Amino acid sequence: MEQTLTISIQDYLKNIYELTENGESASTNALASKLNVKPASVTGMVQKLASAKPALVEYQKHQGVTLTDDGKKAALEVIRHHRLLEAWLVQTLGYSWDEVHAEAEKLEHVISEDFERRIAAAMGHPLRDPHGELIPTADLQMPLDDSTPLSSLRANQSGTVQYVKAADAELLKHFETLGLIPEAELEVTGYSPFDHNLTIKIGRKSIVLGLNITSKIYVKES
Amino acid sequence: MEQTLTISIQDYLKNIYELTENGESASTNALASKLNVKPASVTGMVQKLASAKPALVEYQKHQGVTLTDDGKKAALEVIRHHRLLEAWLVQTLGYSWDEVHAEAEKLEHVISEDFERRIAAAMGHPLRDPHGELIPTADLQMPLDDSTPLSSLRANQSGTVQYVKAADAELLKHFETLGLIPEAELEVTGYSPFDHNLTIKIGRKSIVLGLNITSKIYVKES
DNA sequence: CTTTAAATTTAGCCTTGACTAAATTTATTT
């Protein structure tokens, strides 16, 4: 019997935010598997969030959930905490790029606004976390992203890696080995229209990357 | 109707530790008022802790609680977290001496052992927190204290302030104003056997302190 | 030694947020 640890409202909101970034609404099932909880439990919590004093989500039976403005603010608050913490842990405690996530995941829920301000100021109000993800501003707006997936570049285009979208540490390590880390500069030297593979030059080496990778590396074209 | 926020087991253990440092056992009532919880709730939790897989407390009806070795280890773990965090927050984020407590109170429960090791190492394994309280060692022993209350000194004895035992920020500020902070050096110039007041010289000023203060300032005689 | 007061425990209730199983709705096939 698995111990059934309880998910915070903040986690619900954060995950709804992530699932709805594409404009679609989040399904009960998707949320459930993201949160490691049964769909029925999600339904219950979502109903509660929808009927909270200031409603945090918009919810219609069988139609999925969306965040209200209040809910979105709360979600961005947690995401800001998370990303600032990741940056902070890397910069001051020498955490590696792929170790910070779990620690930030726990701290994000308990730090004060004062703590948030202090670390933001100490780092000079960074725009992106160590993965390159955008950090919501202090007034809880998500900055516009001027990057595109590496997979959208073609031969002779070049750019600077902005961020790397990978959940698991193993993949992150792999990217790091390839040199595909934020700030890295690269140039596309070849494109295979058949399988969408790209040949890129990074530093002094030339490598071929499949779509599974090029769709996860975001670059700013230059 | 007050919202009834739930107290962690760690908080129970930490507070039992503090109440039993004098060798006595902790009463249900004392624990209840420390934790802002009703005595009946304490009884319930204490019974649970006593019958946990490895028992965390020793408990006999109407006799109060004591920590088992396992319970003491868990308590010292949290206390170590708390004190390391206070030191860390003061040193790296410029928190003032009296602001750190609340923040550390929240963080102490969620940081990983890795985080603990990192901040301890970054600070060079400090012995005391910013209040001067001893920090339990990495192997969870409470170091011996070689300090005595200022109230035990007499004329012509002098010492260095080790720590200041005050719960509320207001009192801490007062001590700070007087210059009674860790590392400060002072000399006792007078003693009134009637009311136990001490006249001390600290820096270039001379002040008279009552027992209410001298019993809370701990010094290392020199 | 009683009596009264104070502290503690018991018993039963309430809320939260999970869970399972059954019912219902929506979506997909044929």
Add this chain to the structure above:
DNA sequence: AAATAAATTTAGTCAAGGCTAAATTTAAAG
């Protein structure tokens, strides 16, 4: 359009960890 499959919701259960009120112990006072 009917039948089946997949997703979602409802209903009822459970464990935690608070709470209150009543019962019981221990301690203090006369």
